[in-house]
Amino acid sequence: MATIRTEAAMEHPETQTVELAALDLAALLCSRVCHDIISPVGAINNGLEVLDEENSEEMKTFALDLIRKSARQASAKLQFARLAFGAAGSAGAEIDLSDAEKVARGYMEGEKASFDWIAPRALMPKNQVKLVLNLVLLAVAAVPRGGSITVTIEGEPKNPSFTLHCSGPTARIPHAFERLVPGEIGEVPVDAHAVQPYYAGLLARACGMTVAAVFAGVDVVITALPKA
Template identity: 35%
Template sequence: MESLLLSLLVMPMYDTSDDITALISARICHDLASPLGAIANGVELLELSGVADIPEAVLLSDSVNCATARMAFIRLAYGFANSQSKMAPSQAQQLLSGNFADRKIAIQWRVSQDMPKPLAKLLFLLVQCCETALPYGGEIQLHQRGEVFDLHTNAKEVRHDPALWGCLAPDAARPTVTSALVHFELARLQSGKLGRDISVRFSDTTLDMTIE
């Protein structure tokens, strides 16, 4: 998995986008790919030398795997999404599973068809919004009904901030968010670009989202 995720980080950057946030994200991910790759190569050398099972080597391996998966997720969710490129279901599942592996969140990408990357970008951002509502982890499932997508989240506890989630509604005012919650603003902007409406429903243990 490391080689696939690292290859995603070093995909060609696009310098024709007017989205400065996407360009900055792509630049950071691209520049971090080399040091992450060097660390991954070092871990492989440790494995070949027969010391991969010592605690220090295990910690190093787990850390570089998590960092690589996180950066690959950010590369798609925050970077520039080429409308001519598509994402296969297996690739989406791998990116999401790797990103949330250490966060006690199990996610199922139950979409059988390839989808344009701008749409995948929106869905990845919305999955990250779901993560914000899950302080103790949980389960997230994505289903497709024609052109409509449903995100269902089930957890021991789901936290709901009406003002924050309200920003995703059509014609909502621009929210005031911190850096930790910037994915809500990016999801709002991306849904507007794609002409998608988002509705959200909460209970104490569930979060349901419809993207039309």
């Protein structure tokens, strides 16, 4: 998978806080979305090939079930990406948290971990909503073998705090989290996987929030809190 470093990072390999060029960031986020979509779209194509080649009614039923399931997954992942990475309205727009919950639950139906969402019914500035959805993706990375993820949103809608409790076998803090979230990418190759914590850090700074991940026993807790 292609990786990208900034020119500053190549000239000075020591850890430093720098930002990816806009074109590089856009390319990596597009790669991240494509990574999520390619599997269900490929399964749809496989199902269509079975329909074309098989005469068995049992195999045709299997193929149709595969196509339906994969189409739902592709749609759910695209709807999630639209809120998590897309413009989601004009500058200063607000998003209903129930919409965020809906796309998050749809996305998680295709993942190994169970999912719970605890939040008030409220409108929230779009960047905060984008941040919590991107933290959901980091929570998925924290429990690669499955388990459970609980998202809790508290506080005033314009000054919220987010807590994501990640429980599962071999729960772990995502790779290079402590460097990528603050934007310290001098020694970290940034690819379509590494861009996730980096982008979450960009969103957090835009929202005036700080993101952290710690172990709570064998579980991982990811938080986003307003800066003091």
